[in-house]
Amino acid sequence: MLKLVDYLVLEQQAVLDAWFDLVLGTYAESTAVLWKKRDDPFANPVRHRFEAGMRGIVTNLATCGPVPDAATFTPLLDEIVRVRAVQDFTPSQATSFVFLLKKAIREVLWPKIAEDNLFVELLALESSIDVLALFALDIYCQCREKIAALRIDQIKKQYDRLLKRANLVCDLSAEGGEDQ
């Protein structure tokens, strides 16, 4: 008998489409329309990154067993989280897209789950998705820290040379300090 992850592979495209629609539903309606329409990866990088990340996540989810590992999923989640981290979302909004995968899976695979009585497997799969949400939270925080660091860097760079020139600061990095 087929397992839930087998159905996930078989119905991959339908799950992906449902998930993508749900995620675009977190944007303004006119935005979602435009982003769905244009599929050039350079004219519409958000869609491109989202699709690449989502496809990887679903494929790997089908094969990763009970414990998803960070090394596999982090780069895939990064494609999406990095974008949402600069889009005026709150932290929960930015990472919520992971939970929408649960909804997509239930929507698409519910008939099979009910028919074959795959509820225990569904619980396991949803737990794996919860783990992905935790990874996403880590990535989100890294992105936000990065933005803060870039801001500080910019201020430093503007005056750095002048301060050094005026002998107001010493150059630690030149002496093998912690900077590099």
Added chain:
Amino acid sequence: MAKYPPPEELIKINYSTPVKSWMDTKTPFKPGNFSYPGKPDILKYLGMPNPRVWSPTDDDWQLPPDWQRLVMEKFRSLLKKYRSFKVFMDICVRCGACADKCHFFIGGGDPKNMPVLRAELLRSIYRGEFSAAAKVLGKLAGARKLEEDVIKEWFLYFYQCTECRRCSLFCPYGIDTAEITMMARELLHEVGCNINWILEPAANCNRTGNHLGIQPHAYKDMMDFLCDDIEDITGKRIRPNVNKKGCEILFITPSGDIFADPGIYTYMGYLILFEHLGLDVTWSTYASEGGNFGLFTSDKMMKKINGKMYNEAKRLGVKWILGGECGHMWRVINQYMSTMNGPADFLETPVSPITGTKFDAASGTKMLHIAEFTADLIKNKKLNLDPSRNDNFISTFHDSCNPARGMGLLEEPRYIMKNVCRQFYEMPENTIREQTFCCGGGAGLNNEEFTETRLRGGLPRGNAVKYVRDRHGVNNLACICAIDRATLPPLCDYWAPGVGVSGVHELVGNAIILDGEKKRTTDLRQNPLPGMEDEEE
């Protein structure tokens, strides 16, 4: 089926799908999506209205009591003064061709960053206040009244436009949203709503000759500092002319390049190039700024700052002006200079003293772009180059909005790149040349408080950079604009880590073999040259 509410309902994402029409959606000010307002003492110095301490997050923006009248009068006078403005207000058919062409929309998805809606913020008032039919029909005709919230919305979205003009490329009617943004900013000036990052540099430039407010002795001091570095690297001491009368050429470049990383390496590249040619050229501490933030402040200020360059050329008695790698300096030169301060009859049409080439295209402004100058030198084989010194760089080229869309400078920088380095790859064609994506920092938006929104707008550029990084191993993004050199490094760091940023003339400086130089072991950044990793100083 499950009895608990589905996740998307539990999470309640309220950014999405505003149920109200765009006119009724409130403007959210959050740290990171706006630039800090102009400081009162700067406004006073510039003689601009309504100086006060305020923040966009305040409820009360302390507008002048008669602010509506002020805005409407200015609106009327702008419509009269600029025919194009009136045309742009009237002819948009809302076809939507421009809607998904703006980098801020592409990266962020806020509908009000669609150029058509950005312009509609102004157009709706135009209709509501100036057109008889719409006055009666109101919102049905897409018209509305001027209220304080409208001012807030203008401030947010017209300071989320970099005036890059990418959208206008796609408009069948040639509507230039950048011009509309300029007009909106003028209206906002009337009631004292503007940003400090534009006004303070303009004030500084007026006072000391450059954006950072660096005084002449400090400027000269920094120059010597860079000459020290060049001596360490090449063994040759360069003694550039400063404020010298009677030279053939005056060289002007943005001040950002003398103080900020990585612009200083481009600055060193210029010094090396001039030394190599033995060019009769002088620098000026008075015209020590190519950038012109007057463009974003007022006509008068733009004219004054631009005029300074020509006054200095006259005072020093040069024949023509050579201009460095800069963005909006060239926009001002090409678009406004001749009507504003021209014609510069006391100068001559630039002729390269090395090749004899006469640059007729610059006959109006008497100012030549360094990329044209250098490309001509290479074409005539006047430079002694060793491109292998740039072998550590695998480069691509970012077309800066102003030189690319504003003056069509597309081939020259590429020609130079291909001659001074051996590894060069283009980004995808719908992200370069006329269609180039903005760095997100033009028109005064390269301040630190705006970083988050700038990164959002930087996604399309970053995405193309990431593509060539992954495909060809590109590790260097070259550009010809000082603002780019400040904004692209964080952009790359976020979207395409591992890619650095350089000016084109930094790479030229690396490749040029000076007469009698010592064997170089490092590049201008003092990183070891290929194969020299073990060499001792």
